[in-house]
Amino acid sequence: MTAAATPASPLSAKPAGSHLRFYALWLLGIAVLIILPLLFSSGGSLTSFSLIGIAIVFALSYNILLGQTGLLSFGHAVHYGLGGFAASHMMNAVVAHGWPLPLPFIPLFGGLGGLAFAILLGWVMTKRAGTVFAMISLGIGELVASSSLILRSVFGGEAGITTDRTTLPRMFGWTFGPQLQVYYLIAFWLVLSAIAMYALTRTPLGRISNAVRDNPERVQFIGYDPHVVRYLAYCFAGFFAGVAGGLAAISFEIANSAYLGAIQSGLVLFSTFIGGTAYFFGPILGAILVTYLQLGLTSLTSVWQLYFGIIFIGIVMFSPGGIAGLLMMHRPLILAGTFGMMIPSYLLAIVPTAALACGVILTIETVARYSGGDAINLFGVAFNPQSPVTWAVAAVLVVGGFFIARSTWQRIAEAWDRAATVARDRGYLA
């Protein structure tokens, strides 16, 4: 072994396997993106995957603000929407002027659209963090969304700006007419954006953003202006949100005021938070879950937003770290080899918790459908919302399910204490 191969300090070197595992994880993700359409090739699933890909880019961009810099924005869709409009105008301009710019480059212009707005307004917006920033972002969001209906020449009014992606110059002979080609275009930009946004977290700016999130006051005493840090983070978030908007404009071949509005802004906040803001992959999980639920639930129930609300409240109350936080909590246990102690208590909790969930669903659907009288189909079992039998079943499931489930949750807590104590003894938990 040569001297150069010996690290200066044994502690500054990570275990040899961790680098490999890191790259393997990214390669695995890319492989999944490539293979997915071969396994599920129906038009419906390709559209779903495309939407999920866009939602992931959007949620990751949001987490630059929320998770990495501690900025809670209620108006992030402004950048998404403006990115969508910028991309649409660019597409139409390319066609009108016959520029030799193929479709795969268009999302870049979406990003520039989102970035331009961030550069212009971000400096004023990021002067303060916390509630002030949240309120300004809400105001700007409403302002832009409402002016999008007034400034017809730019935003196309109610109808929006329509495009035809197949009329752009071709690349590799692809027309981007078929959804499969659009999917691969989105997957390509997803990989590119995710790598770029991950890399950003590993830069001096990314680290200082974390410091600003934790303690903006102290940052000033190590030489940094937190305002500049927030502004730069805001610009990056705006750019990648614009890329997502550009991808959406390509996928739907339209950009309209709905892209910019409070609902989009709420949805991205929701996805990011549910997924978990403390880990880079959190928003990815959140975007997958929320898009999937959104697509699935809307066809099953008219009150799907109510379920979103319940999930959101549940996560905020019981797992503020989101899904990623919940998963990563188990990491030290797995490393310490004590995760096995948790399994019996988890298995025990499944049935009563599922019963409780069914009871809640049945109750909500009964209330929602009582006056209409349409039947409820709960996992293949039909219920009549006007029948007392249904009410009784719902009541039994909710009340009985709750009391039994609660005792199984207590067992989980006890098992957790035991597993964590052992893990602590073995040095895997602080």
Next chain:
Amino acid sequence: MTAAIEVRAVEKRFGNVSVIRDLNLSVAKGERHAIIGPNGAGKSTTFNLISGHIRPSSGEVRLNGAVISGLRPFEINRRGLSRSFQVTNVFSRMTVWENVRCAVLWATGHRYAFWKNVDSLPEVRERTAEILDDIHLTHRRDVPAGLLTYAEQRELEIGVTIASGATVVMLDEPTAGMSNAETERAVALIRRLTEGRTLVIVEHDMSVVFGLADRISVLVYGHIIASGTPEEIRRDPKVREAYLGEEAH
């Protein structure tokens, strides 16, 4: 030679309460200067005024001859003044390593760079490792700062303060709440780390003060009543009356 820190006729009012009154203080380059005084005398407020945390109502502060009062904390920090806080004030969700590294980044010239990988900056890594070694926290490098013991957090606070390599270091009660053994270790650490720099320290432990300081200023009710060598301070009748009085009996 110009003084490292020169405070001239500084006044600070909160509403109509005068917390600092006609404060004059001069700290020479390379000097270890202790500020002592009873609780609520205005020692931390003095630190806040010098480091730019708050602005003086009137008067001026100079760092190496240049006026710094009115500048913002990061501007003052970039001119080579770094301070710690009486109540630990670090980045609680980040690890010990990350805390110190963040404090190294500006001084090593990486600033707001978003095109460099922070893990592959050799001088940053070496300096961070060196400081962790100095503050005896190398074995805790991957622990989030919020989970450290109290004494460890105080040591990290010192580490974050000195990491930038500032020429003027101000420490606000660095040993408060430490056991005797911990205090001894912290004082040895401070002595070593501030070698060749200017140090201003607020400290209640008189044995630490008289052992460490080249000069001492006594602050009472927002006014410095005496400034001098430990010997002069020990003999000063005003000090004995106002502050050391009880110990002298």
